[in-house]
Amino acid sequence: MNKTLILGLYLGCVAGCAGQQTLAEYDWGKLADAGQSLGGKPATVDGRLALKLSNTNDTPLQVQLLKIIQPPISKKVYAITGEIRYEGVRGDGYLEMWNCYPPSKPGEMEGRYFSRTLGESGPMGRISGTSSWRALTLPFDRTGTTATPARLEINVFLPAQGTVYVGPLKLVEYAGSLVDAVTSQANAWWSDRQAGLIGGIGGATIGCLASLLALMASRGLARSFVLGMLQALLGLGAVSFVAGIVALCVKQPYGVWMPLLLAGVLLLAIIPHRLRQIQRQYADLELRRMSSVDIVRG
Numbered sequence: 065m066n067k068t069l070i071l072g073l074y075l076g077c078v079a080g081c082a083g084q085q086t087l088a089e090y091d092w093g094k095l096a097d098a099g100q101s102l103g104g105k106p107a108t109v110d111g112r113l114a115l116k117l118s119n120t121n122d123t124p125l126q127v128q129l130l131k132i133i134q135p136p137i138s139k140k141v142y143a144i145t146g147e148i149r150y151e152g153v154r155g156d157g158y159l160e161m162w163n164c165y166p167p168s169k170p171g172e173m174e175g176r177y178f179s180r181t182l183g184e185s186g187p188m189g190r191i192s193g194t195s196s197w198r199a200l201t202l203p204f205d206r207t208g209t210t211a212t213p214a215r216l217e218i219n220v221f222l223p224a225q226g227t228v229y230v231g232p233l234k235l236v237e238y239a240g241s242l243v244d245a246v247t248s249q250a251n252a253w254w255s256d257r258q259a260g261l262i263g264g265i266g267g268a269t270i271g272c273l274a275s276l277l278a279l280m281a282s283r284g285l286a287r288s289f290v291l292g293m294l295q296a297l298l299g300l301g302a303v304s305f306v307a308g309i310v311a312l313c314v315k316q317p318y319g320v321w322m323p324l325l326l327a328g329v330l331l332l333a334i335i336p337h338r339l340r341q342i343q344r345q346y347a348d349l350e351l352r353r354m355s356s357v358d359i360v361r362g
Contacts, residue, residue, distance in 0.1 A: 084237070084238055084239075085237055086234050086235070087135065087136050087142075087234075087236060088136070088234070088235040089234050089235075090130060090232060090233045090234070091232050092104075092113055092114065092232065093106050093113050102128045102129060102130065102131060103115075103117065103127035103129055103220075104116055104117040104127060104129060104220075104230070110149075113232070114229040114230055114231050114232075115129060115229070115230045116227065116228070117220055117227070117228045118226070118228075119226055119227075121224070121225065122154075122224045122225060124223050125221070126219055126222075127220050128217060128219050129218045129220060129230065130216075130218040131215060131217050131218075132215060132217075132235065133215045134214065134215070135212075137206075137235075138237065139238060140205060141203065141204070141207075142204060142206075142235065142238070143201050143202055143235075143236055143237075144161050144202040144218055144234070145199070145200065145201050145202075145233070145234050145236055146200055146232060146234060147197045147200060147231040148197070148228065148229065148231065149195060149198070149228075149229040150191050150194065150226060150227060150228045151226065151227045152194060152225065152226050152227065153193060153194070153225075153226030153227075154224035154225050155223035155224050156190045156191070156192050157190065157191035157192065157220070157223055157226065157228070158221050159181045159202060159219070160179065160218070160219050160220075160221065161178065161179045161219075162177070162216070163178070163216060164213055164215045164217065165177070165209070166211060168211075179203060180202075181200060181201075181202065186199075187201035188200075188201055188203075191226075197231070202218070216235075218233070253316060253320050263327075270297065270331075273293065274297075277294060277342070281342040281345050281346065282345065284345075284346065290342060290346075291343065291346075294335060294342065295339070297331055298331065300327075301330070301332040302328065302332065303328075304324050304327045304328035304331065305328025305331075305332060306328070308321050308324030308326075308327075309325070
């Protein structure tokens with residue numbers, strides 16, 4: 065119980081130190097089912113559901129993808145993040161986020177400010193030519209005002225022919241500055257999707273291995289192998305924990321440092337206990353075997 069409590073408190077402290085917090089996630093399939101899809105068509109590409117938009121003409125096309133009413137933003141810096149893929153885009157297209165703020169005085173116009181992916185490269189890079197899946201970020205810094213946006217409007221602009229696939233989007237906010245937020249996404253060790261794959265495959269593999277080791281230990285099989293693998297998992301936990309601390313210190317995104325820290329903490333909390341338990345199992349089995357030999361000899 066004490067170990068569980070300490071682990072929970074630790075994870076709570078880690079989560080409280082996060083530089084990025086996810087406020088909402090937007091799945092195109094669920095939005096379409098709810099009748100909230102504004103433009104494009106959900107399509108499965110590379111095994112994932114994305115929103116497909118195509119411009120078949122040589123005239124500009126602008127499509128609104130998403131409208132977020134009263135977003136639950138509390139920090140100064142926030143962003144729309146996700147991944148994007150495109151094929152044969154002529155010219156320089158972009159995604160944009162219009163940040164619509166209520167008028168400061170009755171009778172005045174609302175404030176409208178935009179962010180656009182018009183950079184040369186990185187998560188704020190323009191949409192041009194052909195690209196496999198890459199990260200995208202539409203950030204905004206509302207420093208200088210205490211007001212929060214009344215709504216966010218997410219659009220895609222294609223100057224001519226081309227096809228764009230937009231993966232699920234997230235609304236996130238950051239504790240730091242806008243520069244920290246953009247730099248963190250640009251220098252990420254891996255994307256959120258890759259983090260999900262790493263966590264899913266790694267967790268399943270370790271879980272299956274741990275079950276196999278427990279089964280072998282219960283039957284007294286391959287003592288050296290079982291104990292060696294448990295020690296290797298303990299070492300993996302230590303490496304993962306240290307890597308997570310480093311990732312947190314260099315301001316990697318949540319999807320990078322959190323899986324590393326979580327894996328490290330869980331392995332370091334669980335494996336030592338299981339190692340001692342299995343060592344006792346083997347010792348008890350050996351004692352019973354020796355006792356049986358003595359009885360037969362006697």
